[in-house]
Amino acid sequence: MKIVGVAACTVGIAHTYIAQEKLETAGKKRGHEIQIETQGTIGVENELTQKQIDEADIVILAVDVKIAGRERFEGKRIIQVSTEIAVKSPNKLIEKAEQVVNAQK
Amino acid sequence: METNSLFQVYFNSVFKTKEEVFSFLSEIEGNDFYKKREIINLLKEREKVGSTLIAEHVVMPHVQSSLINKSQIVFIHLKKPIKDWDYHSKNVRLVIGILLKENENVQIKKSIASFIRALASEDFVSRLLNSREKEDFTKKILKPLEE
Numbered sequence: 213m214k215i216v217g218v219a220a221c222t223v224g225i226a227h228t229y230i231a232q233e234k235l236e237t238a239g240k241k242r243g244h245e246i247q248i249e250t251q252g253t254i255g256v257e258n259e260l261t262q263k264q265i266d267e268a269d270i271v272i273l274a275v276d277v278k279i280a281g282r283e284r285f286e287g288k289r290i291i292q293v294s295t296e297i298a299v300k301s302p303n304k305l306i307e308k309a310e311q312v313v314n315a316q317k
Numbered sequence: 318m319e320t321n322s323l324f325q326v327y328f329n330s331v332f333k334t335k336e337e338v339f340s341f342l343s344e345i346e347g348n349d350f351y352k353k354r355e356i357i358n359l360l361k362e363r364e365k366v367g368s369t370l371i372a373e374h375v376v377m378p379h380v381q382s383s384l385i386n387k388s389q390i391v392f393i394h395l396k397k398p399i400k401d402w403d404y405h406s407k408n409v410r411l412v413i414g415i416l417l418k419e420n421e422n423v424q425i426k427k428s429i430a431s432f433i434r435a436l437a438s439e440d441f442v443s444r445l446l447n448s449r450e451k452e453d454f455t456k457k458i459l460k461p462l463e464e
Contacts, residue, residue: 225430
């Protein structure tokens with residue numbers, strides 16, 4: 213499965229980066245291709261290409277604030293949660309993404 | 318005690334409540350009343366948005382302000398756990414406070430972010446929690462930055 217996403221928290225220094233790392237680790241552990249863009253105090257890092265977004269089976273937005281470029285995900289299946297959820301339960305979130313994708317196959 | 322330009326480590330510290338920790342963090346750069354009040358307010362505001370728990374027994378209160386002169390990561394290893402940090406966070410044993418200067422340069426922000434990413438590893442956090450000596454704890458903190 214191909215997963216893309218964005219992590220962004222209020223101050224943009226703590227949960228943004230932990231959420232990214234935890235989601236990417238959890239996704240890879242379950243055999244998925246995953247990339248999470250961060251929109252934090254440094255700006256945009258690990259930026260997604262439109263090709264990656266187009267090819268993704270699902271989008272995970274772990275965000276506490278309005279993100280830049282949300283329109284890139286228009287028409288995609290999106291799971292949106294707070295960064296707190298992504299930090300606390302990354303494995304469950306990836307499982308949920310699998311369920312959503314599998315249910316629509 | 319300063320361990321490098323970005324980190325401070327306080328080992329076996331005694332704090333009973335979140336408020337005591339916030340007060341301590343607000344005094345890191347001195348005793349200015351206005352500054353202390355502002356930092357405490359910002360820390361509290363962030364807590365209202367959501368829990369700063371990043372792993373079991375570990376919280377990461379953080380704040381960005383123009384009143385902060387020097388960005389720092391402040392490790393407070395607690396001698397005894399804080400039983401009730403908030404509704405979600407019980408028996409907190411390690412506080413990692415982040416004080417971020419407004420408009421900090423990108424290299425410093427990247428160093429902080431890189432360290433924070435390392436904290437996503439349960440193994441790393443567990444090693445920090447299980448440190449018995451300050452020296453050992455400090456070595457473990459610095460390891461991800463050397464890699």
